[in-house]
Amino acid sequence: MAAAAPLVTDPSLQSVLAAADLARTQSLAILDLLDAHHAADSDPDPTSQQLALSVQQRKLETHLAQLRGLNRRAVLGVRSTKQETGEARQEIDALHLQLQNLYYEQRHLRGEITGCEEYDHIYTNLPLTSTEEFLVAHPEHADSDEHDLTIARIQDEHAARQQLEEQRQVLQKRKEALLKETNAKKEDLGKLDAEMEKWIAGESNVRKIFDAKEKKARDAEERANS
16 A cells, blocks of 8 residues: 655754654653653662753753754744735736736727727728729739729729819809809890880880971971872
């Protein structure tokens, strides 16, 4: 049957246990010596027995002194170990917090990436020239990748729209000039119409005067002939 593994494996603690075991053994030896002394009716040599007891006590004191020193050293070691453990725990907690922050940042960045990938970019709704037609007109982009090719198509569409906007502005200015000219002509025609109406009204009055004079002359002629 295999021996059970020791509960204490630290060398410093094992030395404390070993010193304690020696002190215990020495204490038991002193007790046995005292029991033997009390069991005897008479001691033929009490001095030698007292000397033997004194020797055993000095050995016990040596073991106890060694045990106290080892115990003090073990206590200091435990304190040092606790301090190191606390510092290591703080470091682990800080690392754990950093790991959580990195996890949250990673999740946030993944959400941003997903949002960018699913975003309905406006260029997808632009009536861009097809890739085939664009490459026919711009063969210098034949070796461009999809990203650079899309940018080139957008820039081409932008340039075309700028040109159309310039043409629209030129036509708008021409339209405004024509409207201005047309309005001026309408105003001139309105003035001419007014003058014509005045002239027509004046001619009608003159004709009435002439008609009256002719009638008066005819009437005078008719009276003279009668």
